Amino acid sequence: MQEVLDLLNKKNIKYELIEHEEVHTIEDMDKINLLENGYVCKNLFLRDAKGKIHFLLSCHHSKEVKLDEIAKKIGSSRLSFGSAERLDKYLKLENGYVSPFGVINDESESVIFIFDRDLENQTKVGFHPNTNKATIFLPFKDVKKIIEDHGNDVIFIRI
Helix, strand or coil: CHHHHHHHHHCCCCCEEEECCCCCCHHHHHHCCHHHHCEEEEEEEEECCCCCCEEEEEEECCCCCCHHHHHHHHCCCCCEECCHHHHHHHHCCCCCCCCHHHHHHCCCCCCEEEEEHHHCCCCCEEECCCCCCEEEEECHHHHHHHHHHHCCCEEEECC
């Protein structure tokens, strides 16, 4: 978490940090009223059929994600969830900690970030800071800039 906070501070990005008990599901977040603080996202670590291309998809927590539709929209082969080993290899995160802030650990700059178009104009988006014991709220444009500045590709689609 500290690496994420240091990066935000270095880039002079304003954010709100809410530390909380460990959460594993959207239901856990709802129980502690976290969903009332902004546009909270779910994040899915995905891979293509050959396991050569990896993606991190983010959208509003309430949206239904259909992997076959996502694959068509991005021109990919069949998508499936990336394993815990792949998640650790590419983003150095563990299950439950998946977040766009994992980009800071993507040394190969190879993970492609897929965002729902509905995120583009959000001024208060919530993501875990690479731990599920806190949530950071900030404008989405700042999250996008961090990823692009790092060198990773960003794709927008309608989910």
